[in-house]
Structures are given as structure tokens and as C-alpha cells.
Amino acid sequence: MNELLETLKSKLATISDLQSALWILSWDQQTYMPAGGIETRAEQMATLSHLAHELSTAPDLGELLEKLNGQLDPETDDGALVRIAYRDYQNDTKLPGDLVARATRAAIMADPAWAKARETNDWSLFAPHLDGLIEIARETASYIDASAHPFDALLSVGEPGMTKAQLEAMYAALKEETVPMIKAISEQHDPQRSAPLFGNFPVDRQKTFGWMVAQQFGFDTQRGRQDLSVHPFCTMFSSDDVRQTTRFEPNWLSPALFGTLHETGHGLYNQGLAKRFNRTPLGHGCSMGIHESQSRLWENLVGRSRAFWEHYYGQLQETFPEQLGGVDLDAFYRAINTVEPSLIRVEADEVTYNLHTLLRFELELDLLEDKLAVHDLPAAWNAKMEAYLGITPPNDSEGVLQDVHWSGGMFAYFPTYTIGNVLSVQFYDAAVQAHPAIPDEIGRGEFGTLLSWLQDNVYQYGRKYDPNDLVERATGRPMDTAPYLKYLKTKFSELYEL
Amino acid sequence: MNELLETLKSKLATISDLQSALWILSWDQQTYMPAGGIETRAEQMATLSHLAHELSTAPDLGELLEKLNGQLDPETDDGALVRIAYRDYQNDTKLPGDLVARATRAAIMADPAWAKARETNDWSLFAPHLDGLIEIARETASYIDASAHPFDALLSVGEPGMTKAQLEAMYAALKEETVPMIKAISEQHDPQRSAPLFGNFPVDRQKTFGWMVAQQFGFDTQRGRQDLSVHPFCTMFSSDDVRQTTRFEPNWLSPALFGTLHETGHGLYNQGLAKRFNRTPLGHGCSMGIHESQSRLWENLVGRSRAFWEHYYGQLQETFPEQLGGVDLDAFYRAINTVEPSLIRVEADEVTYNLHTLLRFELELDLLEDKLAVHDLPAAWNAKMEAYLGITPPNDSEGVLQDVHWSGGMFAYFPTYTIGNVLSVQFYDAAVQAHPAIPDEIGRGEFGTLLSWLQDNVYQYGRKYDPNDLVERATGRPMDTAPYLKYLKTKFSELYEL
Numbered sequence: 001m002n003e004l005l006e007t008l009k010s011k012l013a014t015i016s017d018l019q020s021a022l023w024i025l026s027w028d029q030q031t032y033m034p035a036g037g038i039e040t041r042a043e044q045m046a047t048l049s050h051l052a053h054e055l056s057t058a059p060d061l062g063e064l065l066e067k068l069n070g071q072l073d074p075e076t077d078d079g080a081l082v083r084i085a086y087r088d089y090q091n092d093t094k095l096p097g098d099l100v101a102r103a104t105r106a107a108i109m110a111d112p113a114w115a116k117a118r119e120t121n122d123w124s125l126f127a128p129h130l131d132g133l134i135e136i137a138r139e140t141a142s143y144i145d146a147s148a149h150p151f152d153a154l155l156s157v158g159e160p161g162m163t164k165a166q167l168e169a170m171y172a173a174l175k176e177e178t179v180p181m182i183k184a185i186s187e188q189h190d191p192q193r194s195a196p197l198f199g200n201f202p203v204d205r206q207k208t209f210g211w212m213v214a215q216q217f218g219f220d221t222q223r224g225r226q227d228l229s230v231h232p233f234c235t236m237f238s239s240d241d242v243r244q245t246t247r248f249e250p251n252w253l254s255p256a257l258f259g260t261l262h263e264t265g266h267g268l269y270n271q272g273l274a275k276r277f278n279r280t281p282l283g284h285g286c287s288m289g290i291h292e293s294q295s296r297l298w299e300n301l302v303g304r305s306r307a308f309w310e311h312y313y314g315q316l317q318e319t320f321p322e323q324l325g326g327v328d329l330d331a332f333y334r335a336i337n338t339v340e341p342s343l344i345r346v347e348a349d350e351v352t353y354n355l356h357t358l359l360r361f362e363l364e365l366d367l368l369e370d371k372l373a374v375h376d377l378p379a380a381w382n383a384k385m386e387a388y389l390g391i392t393p394p395n396d397s398e399g400v401l402q403d404v405h406w407s408g409g410m411f412a413y414f415p416t417y418t419i420g421n422v423l424s425v426q427f428y429d430a431a432v433q434a435h436p437a438i439p440d441e442i443g444r445g446e447f448g449t450l451l452s453w454l455q456d457n458v459y460q461y462g463r464k465y466d467p468n469d470l471v472e473r474a475t476g477r478p479m480d481t482a483p484y485l486k487y488l489k490t491k492f493s494e495l496y497e498l
Numbered sequence: 499m500n501e502l503l504e505t506l507k508s509k510l511a512t513i514s515d516l517q518s519a520l521w522i523l524s525w526d527q528q529t530y531m532p533a534g535g536i537e538t539r540a541e542q543m544a545t546l547s548h549l550a551h552e553l554s555t556a557p558d559l560g561e562l563l564e565k566l567n568g569q570l571d572p573e574t575d576d577g578a579l580v581r582i583a584y585r586d587y588q589n590d591t592k593l594p595g596d597l598v599a600r601a602t603r604a605a606i607m608a609d610p611a612w613a614k615a616r617e618t619n620d621w622s623l624f625a626p627h628l629d630g631l632i633e634i635a636r637e638t639a640s641y642i643d644a645s646a647h648p649f650d651a652l653l654s655v656g657e658p659g660m661t662k663a664q665l666e667a668m669y670a671a672l673k674e675e676t677v678p679m680i681k682a683i684s685e686q687h688d689p690q691r692s693a694p695l696f697g698n699f700p701v702d703r704q705k706t707f708g709w710m711v712a713q714q715f716g717f718d719t720q721r722g723r724q725d726l727s728v729h730p731f732c733t734m735f736s737s738d739d740v741r742q743t744t745r746f747e748p749n750w751l752s753p754a755l756f757g758t759l760h761e762t763g764h765g766l767y768n769q770g771l772a773k774r775f776n777r778t779p780l781g782h783g784c785s786m787g788i789h790e791s792q793s794r795l796w797e798n799l800v801g802r803s804r805a806f807w808e809h810y811y812g813q814l815q816e817t818f819p820e821q822l823g824g825v826d827l828d829a830f831y832r833a834i835n836t837v838e839p840s841l842i843r844v845e846a847d848e849v850t851y852n853l854h855t856l857l858r859f860e861l862e863l864d865l866l867e868d869k870l871a872v873h874d875l876p877a878a879w880n881a882k883m884e885a886y887l888g889i890t891p892p893n894d895s896e897g898v899l900q901d902v903h904w905s906g907g908m909f910a911y912f913p914t915y916t917i918g919n920v921l922s923v924q925f926y927d928a929a930v931q932a933h934p935a936i937p938d939e940i941g942r943g944e945f946g947t948l949l950s951w952l953q954d955n956v957y958q959y960g961r962k963y964d965p966n967d968l969v970e971r972a973t974g975r976p977m978d979t980a981p982y983l984k985y986l987k988t989k990f991s992e993l994y995e996l
Binding site: 013014017018020021024025028032033034035036037039040041043044046047048051220221222223224225227237238240241278279 | 723
């Protein structure tokens with residue numbers, strides 16, 4: 001048994017190293033690679049992907065896993081390792097190699113078409129690619145689980161245990177509460193409310209301030225760093241080497257400031273994974289939704305709270321005296337929490353955000369069920385924007401073409417952002433219940449108790465427990481939208497005196 | 499035949515992609531990796547090395563190469579590809595896997611021991627590691643060619659066609675000419691001669707100036723970049739993605755300035771490799787010596803020439819007016835060409851440099867032939883320093899422990915630096931013979947003719963021709979020390995009025 005386990009660990013370590021190498025190549029591509037390197041980089045990444053896929057689907061790995069599966073106590077690390085590795089193996093081998101290759105190629109070809117379509121505002125350039133990608137997604141879903149709804153099949157890989165039905169219930173609850181809230185807030189529309197965030201914010205000072213907060217949150221600069229990229233992200237090559245990126249707007253404070261707090265949330269999770277899980281399939285975040293809950297927790301629950309700014313606003317004013325010297329704390333707090341229906345998901349406020357992902361969720365269902373043709377997607381998008389947010393995109397670039405996900409073949413992904421929002425509050429509330437001093441500590445710029453609780457109850461476990469299991473162990477109950485809705489209602493009723 | 503060739507190219511492309519990935523990981527380790535990432539990075543690199551070795555020594559690759567070897571015109575690209583790939587395969591398979599693993603492990607363990615020994619000036623910490631590494635080198639040599647001198651066996655891998663006997667002849671000629679030259683120059687010792695290079699040289703301005711020259715040499719910033727590292731180097735992930743590094747001393751102009759010109763020489767070679775050789779074993783420099791000839795050509799033949807500074811010195815003075823405003827061109831030209839016996843190889847001037855590599859060459863021969871025990875190496879080092887340069891290191895850190903090479907198991911390497919010096923003049927002379935206007939062009943800051951000649955006669959070919967063949971094709975004769983000696987004599991006789 002021990003010998004089999006050692007052989008398994010060695011095989012999994014090799015696969016993990018190859019995947020880490022892929023992420024290093026991808027990080028470099030997005031941060032430092034000179035433009036001319038793109039063609040050979042694509043080849044290098046294709047080769048490493050191919051080798052990693054070969055190793056992850058090798059028959060001798062499968063035999064080993066079949067021998068070990070169910071033999072170990074699932075509460076132990078080794079038991080969890082076998083369980084997760086076996087599930088990964090089953091998922092990886094369900095897909096025929098030529099489908100994986102076709103999917104990769106289709107996404108690579110769709111990317112420049114999407115970029116061009118967005119740039120020139122011409123849906124017809126992207127539409128045929130999306131047609132093919134949806135066909136591949138349907139085919140993929142049928143290999144994963146032919147008896148399930150295609151959305152459920154696709155969702156099961158990144159969010160095991162989550163279902164379309166649960167998402168529908170979650171969104172129904174969110175819609176019921178937030179649509180009227182947004183309507184009430186819209187009636188107080190004040191274009192000056194967010195004005196303090198626009199002006200001259202020198203990039204070097206933005207960087208210094210954001211990085212100072214990241215470190216005070218607990219991000220360890222001996223085991224991670226920050227660089228620049230067009231699309232901010234956080235990646236890891238092990239829990240000891242975590243890379244986050246950001247992008248600075250010299251005339252707009254929010255993107256880099258809240259973007260840094262957001263990516264730091266991902267980074268704290270990655271750095272908090274148990275060191276003994278490095279080079280194993282357990283050494284990653286539990287799911288996309290759980291990961292997102294941590295970026296949103298640090299960005300919103302901490303970083304957009306009044307307590308946080310009671311401590312930090314003086315320092316921010318000293319950093320940007322010309323811009324913020326005459327703006328008081330209340331006005332700043334109102335500015336960073338402005339609610340306003342807007343076109344672009346990634347710039348949306350906390351209240352309207354989930355309607356952006358709901359819209360995409362519903363459209364994906366229609367596309368996968370063949371109720372909606374790609375040709376009619378832009379009109380369907382605009383109709384839903386009007387229905388949920390009361391605004392119609394002036395063009396497809398700011399509408400249906402805004403996100404990169406579909407061009408990369410990523411379906412059943414957008415709802416994980418809203419799962420993250422919902423869970424961010426559930427985890428935060430559980431931490432505060434265990435340690436009621438946390439909000440006061442945040443008001444003193446102290447984050448150690450909160451981080452320790454998250455570390456002990458979420459981060460360290462990696463993929464050891466499935467998402468639902470982890471949520472129950474950490475918070476004492478399954479995922480629940482009620483605390484999140486209560487949070488939104490309390491915070492924004494007060495802010496807007498509803 | 500064509501089908502076999504396509505299969506071969508696909509296998510070689512996979513190996514090449516894996517090696518490029520390794521170089522990306524290594525570049526990142528030396529530039530941006532946070533300190534905490536070192537352990538997992540070592541594992542990632544070990545895994546990729548192991549996979550690359552497995553693929554490069556796979557029996558089906560060998561069978562394919564045996565079928566193809568000798569079947570194609572060696573003057574064609576495909577013929578050269580088969581020839582070089584077959585030689586690489588033979589070299590790679592000569593070494594038993596466990597020896598490769600032992601060598602890798604011994605070098606990994608020796609590195610911190612060497613660093614500690616150098617830091618604490620304690621030879622005894624490193625000596626047992628070096629003992630083991632020499633034993634491994636001897637064993638490696640016997641697997642490569644048991645009938646050859648171990649130095650020749652080791653040399654044949656990195657410098658095919660070069661022999662210990664040729665190196666001995668080269669060094670004998672260099673010694674005969676340069677030892678008396680150094681003695682004559684020493685008699686005019688003037689500690690103020692190099693003073694203009696020391697002072698306050700703000701790092702950002704050093705960077706701007708050096709990078710401007712690199713681009714005017716012809717380095718393409720769309721296909722390469724410069725970053726910082728403790729030990730400057732140049733690496734490539736393809737001819738379209740070339741990375742050079744440098745290190746700035748705020749109080750000393752030379753290291754970053756001439757270091758940048760040096761690494762740019764390597765960079766121009768890497769960028770000049772034929773694009774069609776990317777992802778093949780032909781898409782690299784011909785040998786270590788040929789590569790070094792290009793870094794030395796651009797650093798010394800161009801960058802330390804009077805013509806070059808006639809054009810650029812005004813700009814350098816404008817860049818550092820406080821430091822250089824009162825230093826005239828002649829004084830600056832003398833300063834950057836100061837000849838002075840010194841302890842450290844990498845800081846040595848053009849005349850004394852080769853005695854540093856000669857000393858190491860001779861000591862390696864004695865070690866490999868078991869004429870010298872590792873225990874007695876420091877004393878032997880100091881005796882040779884005294885004999886060749888008239889100075890005795892005050893401690894081992896500035897003597898026998900200064901270089902990283904031996905701790906990495908790199909033997910038969912140091913002479914390639916001197917091969918580079920010798921060939922730099924031979925290539926430059928051939929270019930000037932073909933285009934006599936080159937020196938005048940350099941005096942106008944124009945490098946296009948020189949670069950084109952090197953591109954056409956050296957860079958594009960990569961490993962298509964063996965080093966001796968390439969030298970003969972480009973310069974019309976085999977490697978010859980006479981032009982190099984003539985260059986040194988002419989330049990430094992004039993500078994020192996000998």
C-alpha cells in the first residue's frame with residue numbers, strides 16, 4: 001500500500017510540476033514576454049499541455065488509482081489525495097484526446113477573432129467561432145455526463161457538487177431582493193457621487209499604497225510578488241511562489257486599488273495552502289467559487305467597509321493630498337460604494353454585479369439548450385440588459401463582446417463569481433461569530449485574527465474537501481444566500497438611506 | 499523519407515519546447531522569483547530536465563536517426579538537422595541515467611557549499627564537494643570517450659572539433675606575447691588612470707544610455723528585453739524571445755555599461771538565428787566559444803574602440819555631466835582600456851584576461867590527470883597567480899573560490915572564453931576586409947554593415963556547421979591566434995606607448 005502510494009505521489013508530482021511550468025510560461029507571457037515571442041510561446045505551451053495531458057491520462061496512473069481508491073480513510077490527507085486524483089483522472093480520461101485538441105485549437109483561433117470583433121464592433125467576425133465553441137461545449141458535456149443537463153455536466157468539473165438548480169434558486173433570491181433595491185437607488189442618481197475617485201493619481205503612489213495594504217493584510221513578499229499586466233490576475237507556482245498582477249489608471253483610483261485588494265485575496269488563499277500539499281492535486285483552491293469568495297471578501301467585506309477606511313483614509317489622503325485633501329471620509333466611503341447600473345461587469349458595484357452574471361448564466365442555458373441562436377445573441381443580451389439594469393449597450397463591444405470567457409471556450413463559469421460573492425459574506429460572518437472583535441480590529445488596521453480564521457478553516461485545506469463540505473465545516477451550514485442579501489441590504493440601505 | 503523526417507522534426511520540437519520551458523523557469527528564478535520559491539522551483543526544473551532527458555534518449559528517436567543518418571545532403575538544412583540531432587543523441591545516450599542524476603544532485607548540493615565557502619573564506623567547506631565533482635567529471639569523460647584524454651572528452655560536447663592540444667598551442671602563443679606586454683605596462687602603473695569610471699553614476703541614466711546603444715547595435719526590443727539579475731547573462735526561448743540581464747553599480751560605470759554591450763552581443767547572435775531553426779537543435783549558437791566571440795566582439799572590438807567613443811562620448815558626457823564633464827575623450831578612452839593585473843577574472847582587462855583562463859585550464863588538467871589534489875588546489879592557484887600576474891590573492895574567496903563554474907560541475911569550460919577572444923578579432927577582421935568602411939561607420943554610430951555581415955556569415959547558421967567549419971567559411975581559414983595578438987599589440991602599444 002505504502003509503495004503504491006509513493007509511486008502515485010511521484011507521478012502526481014511530475015504532473016503538478018509540468019502544470020506549474022505551464023503557469024510560469026503563461027505568467028511570463030502576460031507580464032514580461034516581448035510581443036515577438038507569442039508564436040513560439042504558443043508552441044511551448046501546447047507541448048507542455050500535451051505532455052501533461054498524456055501523463056494525467058496514462059493507463060498505469062489509472063490502474064494505480066483504481067487499486068488505491070477507497071482503501072484509505074477519506075479524512076486523512078492520503079485518502080483525500082487518492083479521492084481527488086481519481087476524480088481528476090476520471091474527468092481527464094472522459095474526454096477523447098482529439099476533442100481536447102479540437103477544443104484547444106478552436107479557442108486559440110477564436111481569441112484573435114473575438115479581439116478583432118470587439119475592436120471593430122462587428123459581431124459577425126466572432127459569431128461563427130462561438131457557434132463552433134458551443135458545439136464543442138455540448139459535445140464535451142455529453143462525454144462528461146450524457147444523462148445530465150449540459151450546463152450541469154460542465155459545472156461539475158470546476159464546481160463539484162454545485163448544480164444548475166441551485167444556481168437558479170440562488171439567482172431567484174438575488175433578483176427578488178436586488179432589482180427593487182437598484183430601482184430605489186436609481187431614483188437618487190447623483191453623477192457627482194463617485195467624482196472623488198477620478199483625477200490625477202500618480203501611478204507610483206497608487207502602487208506604494210496598494211502594496212502596503214496587501215502586506216498588512218498578510219501577503220508575504222518573500223513568497224510572492226506583484227507585476228503589471230493588461231488583465232489583472234493571480235496565479236501560483238506553489239504556495240511559496242504566488243504572483244499577482246495589477247493595472248494602473250493614472251486618472252482613476254479604483255481599478256488598481258480595489259484590484260490589488262481583490263488579487264491579494266486570491267494571493268492569501270494561495271499562500272495559505274498547506275505546504276505539504278505542494279506538488280499534489282490538493283495544493284490548489286477548492287473551486288473557482290471558493291477562490292472568488294476570498295478575493296471578494298478582502299476586496300469588499302474588508303476593503304469597501306467603513307471600518308477599514310476609518311483606519312486607512314488618513315494615509316490615503318496623505319498619499320493624494322491634491323485629490324483627496326478636501327474629500328471627507330463619508331464622501332469617500334460613499335464614492336467607493338456608488339451603486340449605478342453600468343455596462344461593464346468588471347467595473348460593476350456590489351449590488352448590480354450579480355445581475356451581470358445572471359444575464360450570462362441565462363443566455364448560456366438558452367444557447368446550450370438550443371433555444372437561442374448565436375445570431376440572435378446580441379439582441380437577447382441587450383434585451384436582458386434593459387430588463388435587469390435599465391440600460392441598453394450602445395454597441396456590441398460594450399455589450400455581448402465585452403468578456404473574454406466565451407472566446408476561450410469557458411462556459412458554466414460566470415456564476416462562480418456570484419457564488420464567490422455569496423460565500424464571501426457567509427465565511428466572513430462565521431469568522432466574526434467566532435471572533436467578534438474582527439470588525440474593530442479591521443478599524444485598527446489589524447487583520448491577523450481574520451486571516452488566521454480563514455487560514456485554519458479554508459485556506460490550508462486546498463482541495464481536500466469538496467466545496468459544499470468545506471462550506472459546511474467552516475460555517476456550519478450549506479451555502480446560503482440569506483446572509484449575503486442581508487449584508488447588501490444593511491450596507492446599502494444605510495448608504496442610500498432607503 | 500519525408501515522413502520519417504516529419505516524425506523526427508516533431509519529436510525534436512517537443513524536446514526543444516521542453517528545454518525552452520526550462521530556460522524560462524531558470525530566467526524567472528534569476529530575475530523575478532521571490533526567495534521563498536526556490537525549493538519548488540528546483541523540483542519543477544528537475545522534473546522538466548528529467549522529461550527532456552527521457553525524450554532525448556528514447557530508443558525510437560535513436561532508431562529514426564539511424565535510419566536517416568547519412569541519407570541527406572549535409573549541406574541542406576535537413577541534412578544538418580539529422581547530423582546534429584544524431585550527434586546529440588549519441589552524446590546524451592552515452593551517459594547512464596544514474597550518472598546524470600548523480601551529477602545533477604552533486605552540483606545542486608555543491609552550490610550552497612561553494613557559496614558558503616566563498617562567503618566565509620573557508621576552502622574546507624567546498625573541497626569535499628569538488629573532490630566528488632571531479633570524480634564524476636572523470637567518469638563522465640570515460641563514458642564519452644574512454645580512449646581520449648578526459649579533458650578532450652569533456653571539451654568535445656560543448657566545442658566539437660576543438661582539442662586540448664589546440665588549446666595548449668593557443669595559450670602558448672598568448673603567453674609568449676602577453677606576459678612581456680603586461681610586464682612592460684606594469685612599469686607605467688598609474689592608479690589614477692581608471693579614476694573617471696568611479697563616482698556617482700545614477701542607475702536610471704546608466705540604464706537609459708546602455709539600452710540606447712544596445713538598440714543602435716541592432717537589438718530588437720520587440721523580440722527581446724533586459725532585466726536585472728545578480729549574475730548578468732543572456733538566454734533565449736527562441737530567436738524571437740531573447741532575454742538579457744544586467745546589474746548596476748551606482749558608483750562604477752563599467753560593469754553595467756560594458757556588461758550590457760557584452761550581453762547585447764550574445765543577444766544579437768540569438769536574435770540572428772534563422773527563424774526556421776526555431777524548435778530544432780540547429781536553433782542555437784554554434785558553440786560556447788563562437789557565442790563568446792560575439793559578446794566580446796561587440797563589447798571590445800566595437801565598445802572599447804576609439805572610433806565608437808568618438809561618436810558616443812559626447813552623449814555619455816551629457817548623461818553624466820558632473821562625473822565626465824571635465825574628462826576628455828582621450829582620458830576616457832585610456833580609462834576604459836586600463837591594463838592592470840587583478841584578482842577577479844570577470845573584471846580583468848583585455849590583456850590580462852586570458853591568463854586567468856589559462857591558469858584555470860592548467861589546474862583542471864592537473865586535477866583531471868590526478869597530478870594535483872583538491873587539498874593542494876588553493877596553493878597551486880596562488881602560485882600561478884603570482885607567476886602569471888605578479889599578485890597573490892589575499893584569501894581564497896578572491897582566489898580559487900571566485901568562480902561558480904566548478905561548483906556546477908562545469909569543467910573544460912574556461913578556455914571557451916579565450917577562444918571567444920581570439921575569434922572575436924578573426925571575425926571582425928574578416929568583416930572589415932569585406933567592408934573596409936566598417937570602422938568609419940562605427941565612428942558615426944552606424945552598425946548595420948557589421949551586423950549584416952555577422953548575420954549572413956555567422957548568426958543565421960546556428961549549429962548547422964561545426965565551429966571549425968563555420969570559422970573557415972566565414973573567415974577563409976581555421977582559428978588563428980595571430981590576428982588577435984596583433985590586435986592586442988597594436989591597440990595597447992599605442993595606448994601605453996610601448
